[in-house]
Amino acid sequence: MKLGSVLRWGAPALAAGLLVAAAAYAQEPGVAAAAAPDPAPTVDKGDTTWMMISSVLVLLMTVPGLALFYGGLVRQKNMLSVLMQVSTICCLMMVVWVIYGYSLAFGEGGAFIGDFSKVFLSGVTTESTSATFTKGVAIPEYVFICFQMTFAAITPGLIIGGFAERIKFSAAILFAVLWGTFVYFPVAHMVWASNGLVFGWGGLDFAGGTVVHINSGVAALVGALLLGKRLGYGKEIIAPHSLPMTLIGAGLLWVGWFGFNAGSNLEANGVTTLALINTFVATAAAGLAWMFAEWMTKGKPSMLGLASGIVAGLVAVTPAAGLAGPMGALVLGAVAAVVCYIACTGLKNALGYDDSLDVFGIHGVGGIVGAIGTGIVVAPALGGVGVADYTMAGQVLTQIKAVLVTVVWTGVGSFILFKIVDVLVGLRVSPDAEQEGLDLVSHGERAYHV
Secondary structure, X not given: OOHHHHOOOOHHHHHHHHHHHHHHHHOOOOOOOOOOOOOOOEEOHHHHHHHHHHHHHHHHHHHHHHHHHHHHHOOHHHHHHHHHHHHHHHHHHHHHHHHXXXXXXXXXXXXXXXXXOOHHHOOOOXXXXXXXXXXXXXXXXXXXXXXXXXXXXXXXXHHHHHHOOOEOHHHHHHHHHHHHHHHHHHHHHHHHOOOOHHHHHOOOOOOOHHHHHHHHHHHHHHHHHHHOOOOOEOOEOOOOOOHHHHHHHHHHHHXXXXXXXXXXXXXXXXXXXXXXXXXXHHHHHHHHHHXXXXXXXXXXXXHHHHHHHHHHXXXXXXXHOOOOOHHHHXXXXXXXXXXXXXXXXXXXXXXXXXXXXXXXXXXXXXXXXXXXXXXXXXXXXXXXXXXXXXXXXHHHHHHHHHHHHXXXXXXXXXXXXXXXXXXXXXXXXXXXXXXXXXXXXXXXXXXXXX
């Protein structure tokens, strides 16, 4: 079994696999007696502690990290609306996750989605466990649930950056629930569950390049196209109101991302430290690459460019974090940043769409570069950890298939869900409300009183 493909084994899937294997062995001709069952896995206190810390770090990415990063990028009159959307979606998806999301993502089910065996966390107790990569060692299932819950909470929040400053609050939260149910949970199952479609192909996604970033980036682009451009887009200056706040948010994202990436190893060992160093170097290289690319093309390096490069590097290294060597991660981050810079400037301007906060340009494009690039940098010859039966061409092809499945699933699914939400509550605020600002219109508050 490939290293990158076992990253999300839950206790139910592992237990089922062991039982099936044992039963098949017992029925083999010439086998006198069934093999003795493996002893119950032992919960490791160190791994458990690390995973609890990682879960909290990923929460830090969302509230306040993502909220402040996005909040600083919008105009002053829409600051609170973005904070509310990110924070409310975070809370909402946590509730949805424990009611049925965990079951749909990691229940047995089939190749595309789980089942309802874990609805309301049925059968989960303080004694139930989830496997790590070390045989016989486990973490409590509650910890695995919490860790994955933070991923489900941040991903729909990423999407709202694509159409910030013009969506109804009711539409944003309704879409988040529907999208989580029909897009995020199935994609998570396909990529990370032991019987998932992409898992079966041997697709590598250490911490969410497809599940989180391509998924959210494509959905954001679909939303931006359906809602249309902001009033005055391309005719008047629509500048971020607080770049210092955006940099604070980017810094919090970087800190929290260590839980995101290093935590995805599910235990504290050498692979965890590999994900740790890769999250440092890929991000640093990406920040510099974006800055120098902008410096050369526009004549001045901007702080917004540096912050954007940092996030692009984090996105790109996510699927490769525990698979690439540090030098491979460094190159991957730098390349992704330059590609994302081109997508956020040349491509966006050429096509004329209004992706407000460049969610597709950074998360979608960066996720695609990172996911496909993982098939390259995992090569032992390039310092990667390698996987069974590895060939670079074969693995890259598998990665491309995983990307295409994610793009099609989220593209089509998001389009349908946006249309449903539009019929039910309407997607966009009125022109007068947009001109006034969503802080007052949607929430009756102002971020600043001058």
